[in-house]
Amino acid sequence: MPAGSQPLLQVEDLVREYRLPRESLFAPPSRFRAVNGVSFSVEQGKSFGIVGESGCGKSTLARTVMGLEQPVSGRVLLEGRDISRLPARELRSLRRKFQMVFQDPYGSLDPRLKVERIVAEPLEVLLPNVSRSERRARVEETLNSVGLKPSDADRYPHEFSGGQRQRVAIARALITEPSLIVADEPVSALDVSVQAQVLNLIMDLQTRRGLTFLFISHDLSVVRHITDEVAVMYEGEILETGPTHRVFSDPQHSYTKSLISAVPYPDPRRSRRLRRAARPAGAR
Amino acid sequence: MALLSIENLCVELEGPEGTYRLLDEVNLLLNKGQCLGLVGESGCGKSMTALAIMGLLPQGMRAHGSILVDGEDLLRAEEERLCQLRGRKMAMVFQEPMTALNPVVPIGRQVGEGLRLHLGLTRHESETRATQSLARVGLPVERFPLGLFPHQLSGGQRQRVVIAMALACGPDILVADEPTTALDVTVQAQILDLLAEIIDEFDMGLVLITHDLGVVAETTDTMAVMYAGRVVEDGPTDEVFRRMAHPYTRGLFAAMPSHSSDGAATRTPLSTIPGRVPDALSRPAGCPFVTRCGFATDVCHQSVPQMEALGHRHGAACFNIARGEVDQ
Numbered sequence A: 001m002p003a004g005s006q007p008l009l010q011v012e013d014l015v016r017e018y019r020l021p022r023e024s025l026f027a028p029p030s031r032f033r034a035v036n037g038v039s040f041s042v043e044q045g046k047s048f049g050i051v052g053e054s055g056c057g058k059s060t061l062a063r064t065v066m067g068l069e070q071p072v073s074g075r076v077l078l079e080g081r082d083i084s085r086l087p088a089r090e091l092r093s094l095r096r097k098f099q100m101v102f103q104d105p106y107g108s109l110d111p112r113l114k115v116e117r118i119v120a121e122p123l124e125v126l127l128p129n130v131s132r133s134e135r136r137a138r139v140e141e142t143l144n145s146v147g148l149k150p151s152d153a154d155r156y157p158h159e160f161s162g163g164q165r166q167r168v169a170i171a172r173a174l175i176t177e178p179s180l181i182v183a184d185e186p187v188s189a190l191d192v193s194v195q196a197q198v199l200n201l202i203m204d205l206q207t208r209r210g211l212t213f214l215f216i217s218h219d220l221s222v223v224r225h226i227t228d229e230v231a232v233m234y235e236g237e238i239l240e241t242g243p244t245h246r247v248f249s250d251p252q253h254s255y256t257k258s259l260i261s262a263v264p265y266p267d268p269r270r271s272r273r274l275r276r277a278a279r280p281a282g283a284r
Numbered sequence B: 001m002a003l004l005s006i007e008n009l010c011v012e013l014e015g016p017e018g019t020y021r022l023l024d025e026v027n028l029l030l031n032k033g034q035c036l037g038l039v040g041e042s043g044c045g046k047s048m049t050a051l052a053i054m055g056l057l058p059q060g061m062r063a064h065g066s067i068l069v070d071g072e073d074l075l076r077a078e079e080e081r082l083c084q085l086r087g088r089k090m091a092m093v094f095q096e097p098m099t100a101l102n103p104v105v106p107i108g109r110q111v112g113e114g115l116r117l118h119l120g121l122t123r124h125e126s127e128t129r130a131t132q133s134l135a136r137v138g139l140p141v142e143r144f145p146l147g148l149f150p151h152q153l154s155g156g157q158r159q160r161v162v163i164a165m166a167l168a169c170g171p172d173i174l175v176a177d178e179p180t181t182a183l184d185v186t187v188q189a190q191i192l193d194l195l196a197e198i199i200d201e202f203d204m205g206l207v208l209i210t211h212d213l214g215v216v217a218e219t220t221d222t223m224a225v226m227y228a229g230r231v232v233e234d235g236p237t238d239e240v241f242r243r244m245a246h247p248y249t250r251g252l253f254a255a256m257p258s259h260s261s262d263g264a265a266t267r268t269p270l271s272t273i274p275g276r277v278p279d280a281l282s283r284p285a286g287c288p289f290v291t292r293c294g295f296a297t298d299v300c301h302q303s304v305p306q307m308e309a310l311g312h313r314h315g316a317a318c319f320n321i322a323r324g325e326v327d328q
């Protein structure tokens, strides 16, 4: 297949199981399918959203796509190459092309390290031969690209607000100049005003650098705002997928409909929750 | 007479670097059968207000002003009296149900405890009442026996148990601090429906704390927007949404991702509120919002704006209400 027409990320019939605690001495422990036959593909430069309620398998899917957990079956292809079947050396060089950002801007940064070390860490693993001055220059440039100051490299995580810490986490993901970023609930711990800043940064990175995002969130409004395509997950499976505007304006699956209609709408005139005062006489 | 009336409430804490004023001249009003929403970013004083209403301010904090519940001032009540009132007059639901639940005590005993403590019911009577309470919040005993432990329930079910505990002694005021923030959106809708039904049915007052303007719009009758320990805009919910007189209210609203039904607004830049909420020691002179406000003028740097009446019970604390105001 010629390069360019091939999706950047292809996930094919992916299955990931967890072993449950053994209940009997005589039977093998049962297994739980957290991801059950998931397939989708993401074009270069696009933002693909995964939505669903807690426990439906979003984080498991993210970790399996990242190669952090092994699938029982199925494939994850990055630029057409199956990451689970690559020799270690090739996987390491491919690693720089996909990075992950997690939800918790507090837990995911080592509090004992300065931001310079935190942001440079993926470089040290992937490109151990980078010189100290070059490393510093790349850290500063990357901090700059996420709206932080070069001097922030010398500070510790606790000196930053939640939104700034999430920028540090994004800088760390960007430093190897990846083509794909898997972001698992990257704004869920942030206030709406700060969330808007981080979402703008993500949209900006996508536009300016042509970055591809796999964007995972339980927040339908966020996914609706920033993704091009979306998949709705339920109990380890994708129930519905398509262009984001289509899935939201014309949902096909009844589960998608119920999810969308549960999102609170910020207009009191459209309130669903009819209170006694407003309720017709006779209604309970 | 209002069920709950908070007047000029200030809460202060003596720190090594000076006095932190965590709440600054807060005024709030709640009537029977109504829901008052408190919104604002984290650190604006919402939880502190909730704790003050419950008489549960942390040790070392000084409060002045008044918190009148049915005319009785909680700030002047002895701890013994507060213990009598807690649970029976005012009860609280927290964000994380597991903080309110004891993981090793069955749910029936947890719901019944307040009943034995406050109403002096026998074990049998309290079990009967606990069964009724749990059934009222959607946990019928046939499927949810009293002997279940919290870990055997989902997050939404645990929050129902906490609500049953809060309701058990028939309080007049329920204070719910981000009761659905940790829950999925469909479960959130169920819990908010439940709270709305309950305040109608028992003619209670609900103080609902949330950072989600969608939740406020759908659930509350009146609302107060808090910023840096102060109320900066309040009034009937539909009025506040219609006018959004304070730049902070507008900023919060504009920062929300698209919620249009046609899906046309996707991938446009969101408006943001630059910077962050100043903590109690680094608040600017003048208006607390001045450092983040796009409409600030000289006067905003010099004096603190007071609440100004804008309409029936609607008010905002801003020197530039007319400027930049979008009448929707």
Ligand SMILES: Nc1ncnc2c1ncn2[C@@H]1O[C@H](COP(=O)(O)OP(=O)(O)O)[C@@H](O)[C@H]1O
Pocket (backbone or CB within 6 Å): A018, A019, A032, A034, A052, A053, A054, A055, A056, A057, A058, A059, A060, A061
């Ligand atoms: N390490 C694990 N061992 C066993 N079960 C797990 C493990 N991680 C996740 N699960 C289970 O897999 C399911 C999916 O979890 P997760 O991927 O975290 O969902 P989400 O991110 O959508 O909330 C859940 O039922 C969860 O309890």
Ligand SMILES: Nc1ncnc2c1ncn2[C@@H]1O[C@H](COP(=O)(O)OP(=O)(O)O)[C@@H](O)[C@H]1O
Pocket (backbone or CB within 6 Å): B013, B022, B040, B041, B042, B043, B044, B045, B046, B047, B048, B049, B058, B279, B280
């Ligand atoms: N126990 C405490 N001691 C000192 N300051 C506190 C304490 N709890 C909260 N604060 C401060 O009080 C302010 C208001 O906090 P809070 O009421 O929890 O805000 P919200 O609930 O709106 O997020 C914040 O600046 C917070 O840092």
Ligand SMILES: [Mg+2]
Pocket (backbone or CB within 6 Å): A058, A059, A060
């Ligand atoms: Mg998850």
Ligand SMILES: [Mg+2]
Pocket (backbone or CB within 6 Å): B046, B047, B048, B177
């Ligand atoms: Mg709080």
